[in-house]
Amino acid sequence: MAAPLINIKEVSYEYEQTTALDHISMAVEEGDFLAILGPNGSGKSTLLKIMLGLIRPSEGSVELFGVDSRQFKHREWIGYVSQKSNSFNSAFPATVREVVAGGLAKKAGLFHKLPKNTSQQVEEALDAVGMKAFKNRSISELSGGQQQRIFIARALVAKPKVLILDEPTVGIDVQNVQAFYDMLAALNRERNITLVLVTHDVDTVTDRISHVACLNQTIHFHGFKDQLHMMSDEKREAWYGHSVRKIHHTEGSHTHA
Amino acid sequence: MLEAILSYEFLQNAFASGLIIGVIAPLLGVFIVVRRLSLIADALSHVTLAGIAGSLYLSQSVGALALLNPLYLGIASSVLGSMLIERLRSVYKHYEELAIPIILSAGIGFGAIFISLAEGFSSDLFGYLFGTVSAVSRQDLYIVAGIAVIVLAFIRIFFKELFVLSFDDEYARASGLPAKWIHFLFMIVTALVIAGSMRIVGILLVSSLMTIPVATAMRVAKSFKQTIWLSILFGEVSVLSGLVAAFYLDLAPGGTIVVTSIAILLIVLAYRKFSLSKKRGAAA
Numbered sequence: 001m002a003a004p005l006i007n008i009k010e011v012s013y014e015y016e017q018t019t020a021l022d023h024i025s026m027a028v029e030e031g032d033f034l035a036i037l038g039p040n041g042s043g044k045s046t047l048l049k050i051m052l053g054l055i056r057p058s059e060g061s062v063e064l065f066g067v068d069s070r071q072f073k074h075r076e077w078i079g080y081v082s083q084k085s086n087s088f089n090s091a092f093p094a095t096v097r098e099v100v101a102g103g104l105a106k107k108a109g110l111f112h113k114l115p116k117n118t119s120q121q122v123e124e125a126l127d128a129v130g131m132k133a134f135k136n137r138s139i140s141e142l143s144g145g146q147q148q149r150i151f152i153a154r155a156l157v158a159k160p161k162v163l164i165l166d167e168p169t170v171g172i173d174v175q176n177v178q179a180f181y182d183m184l185a186a187l188n189r190e191r192n193i194t195l196v197l198v199t200h201d202v203d204t205v206t207d208r209i210s211h212v213a214c215l216n217q218t219i220h221f222h223g224f225k226d227q228l229h230m231m232s233d234e235k236r237e238a239w240y241g242h243s244v245r246k247i248h249h250t251e252g253s254h255t256h257a
Numbered sequence: 258m259l260e261a262i263l264s265y266e267f268l269q270n271a272f273a274s275g276l277i278i279g280v281i282a283p284l285l286g287v288f289i290v291v292r293r294l295s296l297i298a299d300a301l302s303h304v305t306l307a308g309i310a311g312s313l314y315l316s317q318s319v320g321a322l323a324l325l326n327p328l329y330l331g332i333a334s335s336v337l338g339s340m341l342i343e344r345l346r347s348v349y350k351h352y353e354e355l356a357i358p359i360i361l362s363a364g365i366g367f368g369a370i371f372i373s374l375a376e377g378f379s380s381d382l383f384g385y386l387f388g389t390v391s392a393v394s395r396q397d398l399y400i401v402a403g404i405a406v407i408v409l410a411f412i413r414i415f416f417k418e419l420f421v422l423s424f425d426d427e428y429a430r431a432s433g434l435p436a437k438w439i440h441f442l443f444m445i446v447t448a449l450v451i452a453g454s455m456r457i458v459g460i461l462l463v464s465s466l467m468t469i470p471v472a473t474a475m476r477v478a479k480s481f482k483q484t485i486w487l488s489i490l491f492g493e494v495s496v497l498s499g500l501v502a503a504f505y506l507d508l509a510p511g512g513t514i515v516v517t518s519i520a521i522l523l524i525v526l527a528y529r530k531f532s533l534s535k536k537r538g539a540a541a
Contacts, residue, residue: 052431075433088425092291093474094481102424105417106432114417138479154428 003066004029005162005194006051011060013046020046022218023060028162033188033195035205035225038215039240044198045083047215048166051196052080065161076107079155079163079193081148083170088147090140096150097122097135103154125157126150128191129183144171145180156187162194163187169201177201181208214239261504268504270393271457274401275496275510278454278466281408283474283492285450286467287485288443290475291423297444298464300357301338301451303364306460308334308452309385310371317375327385328400328452335448338364343444388459388511390503397456404453411446415439420481457496459511466492469518473525491521 004027013021020043028034038044049055051062053069062069100122101114108114126132129149148168155163169177185208187193199205212228214221220239221231262268289298312330315322338360345356384392418439422429429436455463474487499514
């Protein structure tokens, strides 16, 4: 059996004497569409940052494609979309095309120029997120939802096997959130891209995902989303810190905090 | 003017140096502005002042150093300043901007001490503060040309990484780019450009040549590459017309260059306002 794409082994993380993550073990297999859910301050973004190698765990290790993350060389296999508001300078003077081409920087390698077919690759990535018509527009002119699609195109252009998204719908209009998750589901289904997502949009996302991880310092549940309703009320309360309503839908179970 | 340039070596030195820094200062300036590091350029220029003043003092008091070009110590202190800023930024992780006033005031502090020790301002020092047309030596020109080769090579080699890093620092690190190293090299190259540009523009105004042409270009450019080309164009126009004005009116070129670049900025802002209101009028 092939190694999991991401294998988190007994990972703990302490920050200023506070335990953010406590002995987390979890594997993400090829083709998964995993949503990591949890209340504010539950360590969701910290866990993503550890997966990406942006921060080192205090204890434990992470394997990417069967290789220890410190030795892992193929970063281009992992696409990353951060919270829009976090790190992006919204008045940056660049076109959509330039931003998406930036996604090829790592793949092209240091001391090498971008490949000759960059334009074509950029157009394909933009097509995948339905933004081809915007290629010559300035990134700063686009709405929050459109910008987030562009950042997904930037991650897709290097043809990653896994896409990691940190609260990608922050700043997107409510009416566009559904369409945004539909697009992610299509990428997972049609292009077999494994998706790992941190989100608060529990209601919207549960119809589209395959797996759920309930995190609050430790993993309270990790498995198929259809098994989530089997989680006991006590466990739910321990996960979210207060009582959580369980609503059953015909296609599965949804959890409301 | 052309006849004068052909006849006098000092004018050849000044104009050739001016042409070079008109390219490299705005070119690097684009990355400085979009990375919101404009104030770091200011801090480094003041650290360069300490190096220049120290060198001028040493050349007075130590006979063996009488002929030492102050640019060398200026470059060394600027590079050292860039490293100290980075160190302080990592010490004060939550107050990164604190590094700027600390290094800036340290630069002025040491500068003031060396100026006092050298018994006040000399005409040399005035030239370093506000730029000069007449005192640019052939050696200065060679130093500026050497710095330009380093800057152009750096930008050419790391352009795509610099772009990604400038646009989204976290993404650059997450995608495995050596962001830390590239930033470190970027700071050193910035220190070199500041030290190299100050012969023409002067220490106190050097950061303006890295920021004003870029601020102007950003108002009209449609892409990142266009921002770079327009910044260089506005930088060159400012430097060349500023140098001509300084030569004929016997003024400090730093002043004329900066005032020219501000005039270009105002023209572009007025043009933008006019074209936008015209567009709105047509739409209504």
